[in-house]
Amino acid sequence: MNDITCKTKITPKKIVGIDLGSREVKIIVTEEKKIVLRKKISTVSFYRDYCQYQNKIIVDLKKLGIEDVDLAVSTGYGRNNTDLSMFKPINEIKAHVYGALAQSGKKDFILLDIGGQDVKIVKIEKGLATDLDLNDKCAASCGRYLENMANVLEVPLDSLSNYSKDPVKLNSTCAVFSESELIGKIAEGIPLDRLAAGINYSMYSRLRPLLTKFRGNTLVVSGGVAKNRSIVEYLKSDYTEVEVLEDPQFNGAIGCCYYGEKFI
Amino acid sequence: MKKIGLTTTVPIEVLLAAGYTPIDLNNIFVVSKDYGKYIEKAERDGFPKSMCAWIKGIYGACIENGIEEVLGVTEGDCSNTKTLLEIFKKNNIKIHSFGYPHSHSLDDIKNELDKLMKYMGVSYEEVESQRDRLNLIREKAKYIDALTLEGKATGFENHILQLCFSDFDGDVERYSNFLDEKIEEINKRPIDKKGLKLGYLGIPPMQGDLHDYVEVLDGRFIYNEVQREFAFPRAMESKDIYEQYYNYTYTYDIDFRLEDIKKQIKERKLDAVIHYTQAFCHRAVEDIILKQELNIPILTIEGDKSNVLDARTKLRIEAFLDMLKDKKQRDYAKNRLEIINE
Numbered sequence A: 001m002n003d004i005t006c007k008t009k010i011t012p013k014k015i016v017g018i019d020l021g022s023r024e025v026k027i028i029v030t031e032e033k034k035i036v037l038r039k040k041i042s043t044v045s046f047y048r049d050y051c052q053y054q055n056k057i058i059v060d061l062k063k064l065g066i067e068d069v070d071l072a073v074s075t076g077y078g079r080n081n082t083d084l085s086m087f088k089p090i091n092e093i094k095a096h097v098y099g100a101l102a103q104s105g106k107k108d109f110i111l112l113d114i115g116g117q118d119v120k121i122v123k124i125e126k127g128l129a130t131d132l133d134l135n136d137k138c139a140a141s142c143g144r145y146l147e148n149m150a151n152v153l154e155v156p157l158d159s160l161s162n163y164s165k166d167p168v169k170l171n172s173t174c175a176v177f178s179e180s181e182l183i184g185k186i187a188e189g190i191p192l193d194r195l196a197a198g199i200n201y202s203m204y205s206r207l208r209p210l211l212t213k214f215r216g217n218t219l220v221v222s223g224g225v226a227k228n229r230s231i232v233e234y235l236k237s238d239y240t241e242v243e244v245l246e247d248p249q250f251n252g253a254i255g256c257c258y259y260g261e262k263f264i
Numbered sequence B: 001m002k003k004i005g006l007t008t009t010v011p012i013e014v015l016l017a018a019g020y021t022p023i024d025l026n027n028i029f030v031v032s033k034d035y036g037k038y039i040e041k042a043e044r045d046g047f048p049k050s051m052c053a054w055i056k057g058i059y060g061a062c063i064e065n066g067i068e069e070v071l072g073v074t075e076g077d078c079s080n081t082k083t084l085l086e087i088f089k090k091n092n093i094k095i096h097s098f099g100y101p102h103s104h105s106l107d108d109i110k111n112e113l114d115k116l117m118k119y120m121g122v123s124y125e126e127v128e129s130q131r132d133r134l135n136l137i138r139e140k141a142k143y144i145d146a147l148t149l150e151g152k153a154t155g156f157e158n159h160i161l162q163l164c165f166s167d168f169d170g171d172v173e174r175y176s177n178f179l180d181e182k183i184e185e186i187n188k189r190p191i192d193k194k195g196l197k198l199g200y201l202g203i204p205p206m207q208g209d210l211h212d213y214v215e216v217l218d219g220r221f222i223y224n225e226v227q228r229e230f231a232f233p234r235a236m237e238s239k240d241i242y243e244q245y246y247n248y249t250y251t252y253d254i255d256f257r258l259e260d261i262k263k264q265i266k267e268r269k270l271d272a273v274i275h276y277t278q279a280f281c282h283r284a285v286e287d288i289i290l291k292q293e294l295n296i297p298i299l300t301i302e303g304d305k306s307n308v309l310d311a312r313t314k315l316r317i318e319a320f321l322d323m324l325k326d327k328k329q330r331d332y333a334k335n336r337l338e339i340i341n342e
């Protein structure tokens, strides 16, 4: 290997990072360390419309509007999903940690990633993951819960997230039972703002037991639910500093690019 | 020869001079197939659930193995040992105590040792002659440690062979011969240098599979802090028994311990350390200081009753080592690029 290729390999120009989520696929392209493309596609459509299968999954990057990449890195929910041809697969936790390191510029924090179907909490010390917990068996503390409850209330997810005051008490610990409990509260004539706040608060209170094992001063929040302003407000009472990443949903994909940039 | 149970590493030279066969209760507990039963025995006898498994295991192992005499360390090691000795006494076990004085002054240490010698009815000369004999064997531990650095002995061998120096596995001569055989066997192996150089800090782990598990993940413990101390690597340079036990690190203040840890991290060029803490042990608090003082990635893991790693701890070790490998690779690439650019 001569010097030139060695250098270009160490700092590649164009990197594509793909995070294969359980419900959405997130794609980031970076050029010279800057994000030049963000793309979100439903997981079903990604596999159906942009992939072919020949022993391995082959992604049609051209069709996605991405060309001439130097490096491709993927991560995703469950290892098998990440095994795309020509892509370097990396562990999901690692991808999210690298995303958060790149986006926050911090080296010591607790990362809370709340996705559509799972929650990850990772403690990061000196830039390395030192503790973690995953909750992928219960829907009551992840994005799907909020979506379902917003549907029951017939309000858009985004406006649901505005309500935090005087939450109505929802006792059920189960996502399915919560729906009927909520309908009961609607029937009692409780106003919408209190119902919406109740949903946000119940989600927060289910995250709390997971978080108590991860005490610290700084919390960094990523994943779709990071967009919920009320939950973030509630979290602020438990940490000195709560930072919501700028691109919370793309954090895993950004982490893939960061990995490609730094380590390949 | 009369058996005497130990709760941790003690001045074994004195006991040998007095004609005892010292048995480290920790070792009979942790390597036993019955290790769980020993803990259970302690709990059935009233030891609280919220107490460290080592103390309960030591208790169970002592009672169930019919040990009639125990030397416990009441200062510098475990704060629970004092009460443990009282319970032993109630069980008609003869008890003796020894303290590593918190002051860490040579005078105080001399005082403690003299007290023990007098109590055991042995002379300074007798003790020193035992020391000379043991020091020759302690050199073998140093050699095994060097073989680990070289990439021949595994992290587990390094751990277990040094660990057994607390009681020379119950028979000094036999253990010495065993070490000779081991050294010969290890020496014949090819050098195997794994990717990540790790250090192990803290008391020996409850889980016997930790050392091998990191090897699966391309890591290797090339430094076992406390186990190495059990083998007294500086014994040969110490001018007498007093100095030897003065130079022992782990039972004195943390700053003294840290001095040597820092030196080893540097000399062995470690990439990271794993700090082991025991559930319900006061020593877990030392983790705060280690993290503040050591400028190296640290992963803290905790053990409780189980003698194998649980799934979550495995996942944590995996994620940590995975990222560490990335870091090491990057640092290496960076250095190379700098060389190219020069």
Ligand code: SF4
Residues within 6 Å of the ligand: B052, B053, B054, B055, B077, B078, B079, B080, B203, B278, B280, B281, B282, B283
């Ligand atoms: S682990 Fe801690 S509490 Fe348990 S015996 Fe050792 S020093 Fe005592």
